[in-house]
Amino acid sequence: MSFQINRRDYLRLAAGGALGTATSGVTLKGISSFNAALASEEVRVPGGPENWSPSVCWLCPAGCGLKVRTIGTRAVKIQGNPLHPVSRGGLCPKALAGLQELNHPDRLRAPLKNTGTRKSPQWRQISWEEAVTTVAAKLRGLRGAGQAHGVVWIDGPERNLRSRLVRRFLSAYGSPNYLTMPSGRDAFQTAVYLQQGVDQPVAYDLENTRYLLSFGVNLLEGWGSPVSLMRVFGRWRDAASGRHTKFVQIEPRFSITAARADEWVSLRPGTEAALALGMAYVLITEGLYDAAFVRDRTFGFEDWKDAAGKAHQGFRSLVLSEYRLNDVSEMTGVPAETILRVAREFGHNRPALALGDHQTSTLPGAPYAAMAVHSLNALAGSIGVAGGVLVQPELPFHEEEASRKIPWPRVDETPEQIFPGHQLARLPQAIRSRKPYPVEAVLLHQANPVFSLPNGEAFRQALLETPFVASFSTFLDETAMLADVVLPAPTGLEQWQEAGSPPAFPFAVQSISPPVIAARHGARQAADVVLEIARFLGGPVAAALPFDNFEAYLRKSVEELFAAQTGAVFSTGLDETWNRLLERSGWWSPTYSNAEELWEQMKERGGWWEAGNLSGEWERAVRTPSRRFEFYSQTLERWTRAAGREAGDDRRFLPQQPALPKAAAGYPLLLLPMEVLPLAGGAGGHLPYLQQIAGPHVFATWDSWLEINPVTAHKLGIADGEKVWVESRRGRAQVRARLYAGARPEVVHLPLGYGHTAGSPWGCRGANPLALLEEQYDPLAGLPQTTGTHVKVYRS
């Protein structure tokens, strides 16, 4: 049916507005088509019913709620789901660019098999049956040969129920190796474990905080769950209720977060810990700390004696002797008056919060520094209280016990570290040294460690040596290029979506949504493929996963959610206030009476959450052996002894300023990679919408830019927009220089997310700063460091 034009429609068109209705086969023509000379643009919109369906964003770990408009087989608009408690109808630019990923011309069109060599792959399209059988047969062979533990699964964006399904598969199969991509927040999480004894994710009640000190946390540029952060920021600054929360950003670069904060404190890179301890000095000397909290709830503040009668140094005397105001001012480059004023404000405005978990891990020796920042939270009494640091509530699902105990350690454990942890970054070393045991197969799910980890090149080399590699991926990215089999993964709109509580979000959330449109290019959901592999393997593996598909697994999980008898389906703010009131007085009045109703309502509204109380759970928040917050980490002391090392100086168990990286001769400038919101997490370079808006403050689009201070640039004879070389001891890259007054004179910055070498040509622009970084790990937990690299910059 073609579009009939009557006079009324013509007038509407002339007004520059809508064209037609969206219900049946409509020919969409540019308005200019009335002008025959210009009649060139024409887009067919096939017919079909119009729908708005809820979905869950898949482009970062936050999992914001989407509302997607579909017409027939097409998705034509992404908007926010106003009922979703994380995003409340708002969205970030990444989510809005999601349709470009869905319709991306460079998506994988079929499963691929590498018929060439690992180094120079030749790709042949194969059927799904062949692809799944190849992977499943390989896994069956390994299991039969007693090599099941040598299988490694690397998950890109960690989800809740999907990750549980994969873990269940692996434990039934016999592998302990469910690995996830590292986050810069790991360092802070380490500190929280050392001082609070908690290994669950921490969360913050930012909405009720009155004073926020952010030590380099890129709060408005992709940190945590970006949309909820922006919503909170908007609430802090509500015109009606007054601006009662102050947000101070402490970082070397004048980032967009720093520009939007109430105050920016610039400091020498890497001295955040010293500044935090300098502020502690002010709080202690002026008596501005929460004395009752410190007395009743903490350990190691005052000097103390252990059971053997040995005297130990306390936090107070450490700070008073080593972090005096003037010394700290000299170390950090921050004027003493500023430290004094900010610390006083922090002491006077409660609840006050200090954040130290930067997502791009920008501190050498980060866990010690994170302990320094976290100690401010203890001084302010902000642990386990409203407006403070909380432990994220656990979702009421059962983690399936392994059908049999797996007698193998995880392959990426870090036994040589004092802190016995796991680090994906250590996998290449494990693969190449064949220790603790040989890795026989690596399965990747939407993970691209070759591009997004500082030791990506080591990953590449290690994967070249791995006997079998398979990747579930939407694009043929750098890591998928090293695979034997590539299985096209759908985007979030084409599959059953789910997400647990977003990072740093203080409430338990479980989002679930059905596919919005049919999967393109025959892509298949990885979870469904895993279930199919389980059926192929048979025996205990199939018995552990008796589900026809992922939908059936989700349904069963929702039954567990119903059985927990708590929380509510997403609803409007008003309903939620009412629910919260009821729950506070011991009532639970759900809108559903059985699991089936809960399932239907979750599908319709986007999910379930528990808007519980935020505070008062000291037992959950602090689980150290002493049941106190530990300025002096006894856990760290115990681990040190367990590792067979001399405990030595008490200061090894107290917060401290780590040693700073030194510039090598000939490399005078410090390179700090930075995260920008459109490419947050280093992802999104393949989407034109995001490339266009990547660097608005320096007019940068479609290309990396080197932020360099104008004075430094002048000395080096570099003009704005000029192509320059950035060279470290590891390598060099050519990028465009942007003179930016917000860069420190001795520091240069490169944005993360550029410089792909595979995937989509749109992403293959600019330079990947990670390729310039020297491989460094912090000594405590083995976390990869991204900030100790010095470079030289010269004209090309």
Place this chain on the structure above:
Amino acid sequence: MLIDLAKCTACQACMVACESENNVPCVSPEEAGRRRIISWINLLPEIEGEYPRLTMRLAPVPCLHCDSPPCILVCPVKATSLSPEGFVRQTYARCIGCRYCTNGCPYTRRMFNWYKPEWPGEFAEALNPDVSVRPKGVVEKCTFCHHRLMKARDEARAANRPLAEGEYTPACVEVCPAGAMYFGDLEDPDSAVAQLGRHPRAFKLLEELGTKPKVTYLSEGEWSGGERKEA
């Protein structure tokens, strides 16, 4: 429209929301480098000072839909005019591409289509059927998502009731994660935009030119020292 600069986080969600709502094509990287990106709403950066004493203002600027728009005065073919609701509209079929209006707009919120819009691969499948695609050679600009108004009005008319506040919102306002953008009827003194428009922080861009913009901004403001005003 009203934009509270104290709340704005400079995330640019408004820009992408607008582009996908209004079928704004992405230009090639080379053309983008020549600043030929079409974005009906743009983030205007203004950086002052030297390290470490710096300020940066980042204001989203859509078409301000002036009451006395200079762009209309200079158009030789009456391709742009004020609608009865007060929108500055563009009639693409009449536009001859002379670009007088792009020069006439002091806010640079009018963009010329230098090329035929292109949608590589399957990108065209995401096109919004409610909005036309503009051809090469015409000027385009923000419509305040006028098609949404027509849709909302039709729905209200079908239900035989007046259009309620909040029923019609442009895509940029709807998606703003910080809630920094407000939209409503300026002639209704009780609407949020009209009320906030009387706030002491309210100002308009280049008001001295006499353009009478219909977009009001609230300036940054300052921390109120920890005191919470009772609402």
